Amino acid sequence: MTPEQTGARIQEALDHLAGADAQEAGEHLVRELMALYGDALARLVQALPPAALARLLDEPSLAGLLVLHDLHPEDVTARITRALATLPEPVDLAAFDPATGTARLRRTRSGCGCGEQDIENALACHAPEVTAVELERPAELLQIGARPPAGPR
Structure with missing residues (x-):
């Protein structure tokens, strides 16, 4: 047309x-x-040559348009991983269930870092197939320090 x-x-x-x-x-x-x-x-x-297209895939608005028109060259798992790489704190994909749209994610270290809203925003353009996020938090480690100074006995 x-x-x-x-x-x-x-x-x-x-x-x-x-x-x-x-x-x-x-x-x-x-x-x-x-x-x-x-x-x-x-x-x-x-x-576009593949290398030129690959450089453009990190641009959220373009990635969103490519997904919307079913033109994005990466599968959903690769796009989720790409979105998570934009976050200030490391978050890994543990699993994605296409039937429910649920992504199970794992923080790779503890700390305040980014919130679930930041994660959902990152995923919105790159992987709109993700409709729910389950965030596993790492186990908190017991902090062991030096023994307190001995007082008078």
Whole structure:
């Protein structure tokens, strides 16, 4: 489909927005725009050398668009790992259940670090398939220090 054809379809949808079927026309308009952007992105992805595309995958907005149009070259596990690598504190993927959308994550060290909201935000663009996060926390170690100084007996 050419941009001109898409433009004509978009104009047709806009003309319908004035009528009673505005919601249907709006949804049609969104589908047409998604198709246009998806076709353009597909051509761009095909034209880019793999090394150039790989450098762009860390950009959250581009990664999100590639996922939305089913053009992202990485599988969901790789995208989850990529998202977790952007966090200030190490968090590893323990498991992902595609049936429930649940990612079980493990902090690799204790500390205050990033919260669950930070993790969910990182995952939102790179792996929208993740709909729930279970965060395993590392066991707290007992801190053993020197014996207190001996007092008078």
